[in-house]
Amino acid sequence: MVEGCCGQLRPRRRVRTYREPLPANPTPSGGIAMIYIGSGRREVEGPRSGLRYFVSDHRRHFRAEPSDVDLLLRRREFMLKV
Numbered sequence: 001m002v003e004g005c006c007g008q009l010r011p012r013r014r015v016r017t018y019r020e021p022l023p024a025n026p027t028p029s030g031g032i033a034m035i036y037i038g039s040g041r042r043e044v045e046g047p048r049s050g051l052r053y054f055v056s057d058h059r060r061h062f063r064a065e066p067s068d069v070d071l072l073l074r075r076r077e078f079m080l081k082v
Helices: 066-073
Strands: 032-036 042-045 052-055 061-064 078-080
Touching: 032 066, 052 061, 061 066, 066 078
Parallel strands: none
Antiparallel strands: 032 061, 032 078, 042 052
């Protein structure tokens, strides 16, 4: 058990496992390195390119088409890799 608020015990969170692996991400020429900082498994469509990016808690790093970067950065789940 893990200690919760005010010394109370709370059950551990179950980790969700997926049976099928994530599809491969596109590899755009001149892609910009980005990181998914959200939680869970997501499929995100590039706002301008239409490319589909597949991210999760276990696969956070991907390269985005340069035309998609500005609009992806407006979402809280994404940031540039430095």
